[in-house]
Amino acid sequence: MPPEGARKNPNAKGDANLTQKSPAEFFQDNKGIAGFENAGKSLYTTLREFVENALDAAEAIGTLPEIDIAIEEVSVSQYENLIGLRAHVRLDDELYADFESDKAKEKRLAQEAKKAAKATTSGKGGRGGGKREQTKCFYKITVKDNGKGMQHEDIPNMLGRVLSGTKYGLRQTRGKFGLGSKMALIWSKQTTGLPIHIRSALPNQAFISEYLLDIDIEKNEPNVHKENKLSNDEKWHGAELSVTIEGNWTTYRQYVLSYMRQLAIVTPYAQFRFRYTTSSATTSTAKDIDIVFRRRTDIMPALPTATKHHPSAAKENMLLIKDLLSQTREKNLVNFLHKEFTSIPKDLSVRLIEELGYGFDADMHPTEVSDKQATRMQQLLAQARFDDPDGACLSPAGEYNLRLGIMKELGPEWIASFCAPSLACGGHPLVVEACVSLGGRDVKPGFNVFRFANRIPLLFEGGNDVVTRCVQRLNWGTYKIDKNNDKIGVFVSIVSTKIPFKGTSKEYIGDENIEIAEAVDKAIKQCAAQLRGKIVRAQVQRDRNARKKQLTKYIPDVARALFAMLAASADADQPPSKRARISGALWPVDEKWEADVIDQARDGKVTEEVIKAKLEEHVQRSDHEQALEFAMQQSKEGLNELMYLAPKTPELEYVPEIRSETCAFRFLKSAEMR
Numbered sequence: 001m002p003p004e005g006a007r008k009n010p011n012a013k014g015d016a017n018l019t020q021k022s023p024a025e026f027f028q029d030n031k032g033i034a035g036f037e038n039a040g041k042s043l044y045t046t047l048r049e050f051v052e053n054a055l056d057a058a059e060a061i062g063t064l065p066e067i068d069i070a071i072e073e074v075s076v077s078q079y080e081n082l083i084g085l086r087a088h089v090r091l092d093d094e095l096y097a098d099f100e101s102d103k104a105k106e107k108r109l110a111q112e113a114k115k116a117a118k119a120t121t122s123g124k125g126g127r128g129g130g131k132r133e134q135t136k137c138f139y140k141i142t143v144k145d146n147g148k149g150m151q152h153e154d155i156p157n158m159l160g161r162v163l164s165g166t167k168y169g170l171r172q173t174r175g176k177f178g179l180g181s182k183m184a185l186i187w188s189k190q191t192t193g194l195p196i197h198i199r200s201a202l203p204n205q206a207f208i209s210e211y212l213l214d215i216d217i218e219k220n221e222p223n224v225h226k227e228n229k230l231s232n233d234e235k236w237h238g239a240e241l242s243v244t245i246e247g248n249w250t251t252y253r254q255y256v257l258s259y260m261r262q263l264a265i266v267t268p269y270a271q272f273r274f275r276y277t278t279s280s281a282t283t284s285t286a287k288d289i290d291i292v293f294r295r296r297t298d299i300m301p302a303l304p305t306a307t308k309h310h311p312s313a314a315k316e317n318m319l320l321i322k323d324l325l326s327q328t329r330e331k332n333l334v335n336f337l338h339k340e341f342t343s344i345p346k347d348l349s350v351r352l353i354e355e356l357g358y359g360f361d362a363d364m365h366p367t368e369v370s371d372k373q374a375t376r377m378q379q380l381l382a383q384a385r386f387d388d389p390d391g392a393c394l395s396p397a398g399e400y401n402l403r404l405g406i407m408k409e410l411g412p413e414w415i416a417s418f419c420a421p422s423l424a425c426g427g428h429p430l431v432v433e434a435c436v437s438l439g440g441r442d443v444k445p446g447f448n449v450f451r452f453a454n455r456i457p458l459l460f461e462g463g464n465d466v467v468t469r470c471v472q473r474l475n476w477g478t479y480k481i482d483k484n485n486d487k488i489g490v491f492v493s494i495v496s497t498k499i500p501f502k503g504t505s506k507e508y509i510g511d512e513n514i515e516i517a518e519a520v521d522k523a524i525k526q527c528a529a530q531l532r533g534k535i536v537r538a539q540v541q542r543d544r545n546a547r548k549k550q551l552t553k554y555i556p557d558v559a560r561a562l563f564a565m566l567a568a569s570a571d572a573d574q575p576p577s578k579r580a581r582i583s584g585a586l587w588p589v590d591e592k593w594e595a596d597v598i599d600q601a602r603d604g605k606v607t608e609e610v611i612k613a614k615l616e617e618h619v620q621r622s623d624h625e626q627a628l629e630f631a632m633q634q635s636k637e638g639l640n641e642l643m644y645l646a647p648k649t650p651e652l653e654y655v656p657e658i659r660s661e662t663c664a665f666r667f668l669k670s671a672e673m674r
């Protein structure tokens with residue numbers, strides 16, 4: 001039997017089991033690989049796909065993103081109205097799966113009461129509700145942005161055809177597969193049957209495109225219900241997408257809110273408004289949410305740029321050379337290698353062609369290369385050594401932005417950051433940045449791992465992710481961090497032209513890629529080492545404070561006792577040598593000096609108050625001396641603290657040094673700080 005939804009072999013003579021499926025059918029049957037495994041997760045993934053498209057769209061035109069996200073609960077009767085069904089009053093209750101006889105109801109309630117009582121005494125808490133099937137919940141999700149919008153004619157294909165999009169090239173973007181919003185549409189079609197509503201306008205466009213469309217899953221084609229051009233008096237640009245789907249807010253509420261919070265950390269230059277509204281027909285408004293994650297900076301990371309393949313990509317893709325040879329505009333092999341790849345300067349290109357040997361020459365036209373010769377080229381590129389790709393085409397979150405986001409959302413006591421140099425991963429440039437923080441709001445004791453890939457927060461499959469594995473392997477004790485009791489925040493952001501996600505739902509990066517694992521490990525260790533320095537300094541400071549406090553505590557008693565001895569000596573009026581000697585750091589044993597002090601005590605110049613002030617001054621001075629000595633030991637240059645300032649322009653004019661009597665400011669580019 002051919003699987004459901006697949007078409008049989010049209011050739012009557014062939015195998016009756018041979019069937020074809022469209023990409024839309026494939027993803028409909030395998031929704032889980034795209035993050036649509038159940039109602040709750042589908043709600044989360046739909047929101048996420050729309051928000052990430054919105055961010056990509058705003059950043060693409062260099063606009064500070066302003067994104068409105070709304071989830072509205074839709075009651076069953078509202079839903080029935082939407083699909084044109086009138087709410088049905090049941091005639092025969094016993095026909096329905098949720099029917100319960102009076103006796104069965106009584107029994108269930110008694111059992112539930114028993115369970116609830118048990119849960120209260122065991123302190124575990126219960127959800128109640130028994131086994132009865134839950135009623136379906138529907139939600140309308142709307143995301144509006146101020147991005148680049150979409151061409152009127154392109155909208156049906158962009159949002160109604162699986163595997164179509166504008167982000168397939170070699171450029172860092174959040175989206176990649178041309179799938180996300182279509183999966184939301186397939187899910188809405190399957191669960192509510194309602195189409196997607198789109199409004200969009202390009203910058204300076206006089207009209208707003210409006211579409212109501214769904215997808216013909218069998219043909220993988222858009223199915224347009226309504227198409228309009230509305231006037232754009234407000235000169236708005238951007239997109240607004242709205243779908244009504246089955247979901248589960250109760251179980252995924254926490255994930256959605258964590259996602260929003262983490263997005264605010266990694267994109268502090270964006271402003272998000274998130275609203276959740278309960279259906280007025282069913283519940284009170286006490287569960288409604290309206291949060292604004294405010295923009296904290298106007299500085300956006302530089303836009304990522306498109307790049308070429310690194311030759312090491314030939315290791316993983318046997319067809320790459322053949323594809324490039326057939327598409328190139330270059331007229332000879334030297335230029336082909338030099339221009340179609342990164343990290344092949346012209347002289348290296350000449351050497352590579354010489355190495356290819358018989359049958360190749362520098363002036364050969366790329367179209368003259370046979371299949372066999374292309375395989376030889378592929379082998380050589382896979383084996384030869386090349387410089388790592390340049391990470392300049394990437395747009396990392398930036399240490400400044402990451403720190404700012406973390407400070408804003410968590411307010412930790414300490415924070416350290418590190419940005420590793422770019423590396424090659426499967427022929428793609430990749431940059432790892434990390435921050436480690438201690439303390440903060442809503443941070444539990446132990447590890448709190450925050451993972452970001454191409455500036456998307458990753459919330460699921462944390463246990464399998466390369467970052468979590470590195471965090472678990474690290475010996476935190478050597479950095480004076482208590483992994484069980486300290487509130488440790490580990491933030492790792494990875495950006496690349498191709499993030500090696502496991503699956504299309506972009507949930508985690510595996511641990512088996514050694515280059516990435518090493519880079520993540522190094523970045524976290526660098527942060528931990530910075531924190532260790534701060535922890536040691538703070539410990540020394542605490543010890544000094546304790547010592548100072550202890551000494552200060554006894555000053556009044558010591559001053560009183562010393563003055564009493566001086567006063568007694570003054571009264572007795574004996575030669576100094578016969579008096580009890582007063583020794584110690586303040587009064588070296590010197591008879592003339594002793595006589596002077598006693599005389600001054602007698603004249604009222606040395607009083608208990610004077611002794612107290614001298615003792616206090618001494619404790620203060622020795623504290624400063626100790627602090628200075630420690631600072632000198634810690635750093636060759638004395639007290640030296642890195643601070644992060646956002647450059648006003650990409651190419652900042654660096655002032656060499658600003659000096660004052662007490663401190664000096666030196667401006668360094670981040671690369672110089674390593």
Ligand SMILES: Nc1ncnc2c1ncn2[C@@H]1O[C@H](COP(=O)(O)OP(=O)(O)OP(=O)(O)O)[C@@H](O)[C@H]1O
Nearest residue numbers: 053057158165166175176177178179180181182239
């Ligand atoms: N808010 C938006 N503004 C502008 N263009 C958009 C917006 N949302 C979607 N698009 C366009 O529609 C295309 C398809 O989006 P879709 O979410 O299906 O896939 P994607 O973002 O390209 O990749 P992925 O499946 O990895 O998310 C995008 O490539 C983009 O060109």
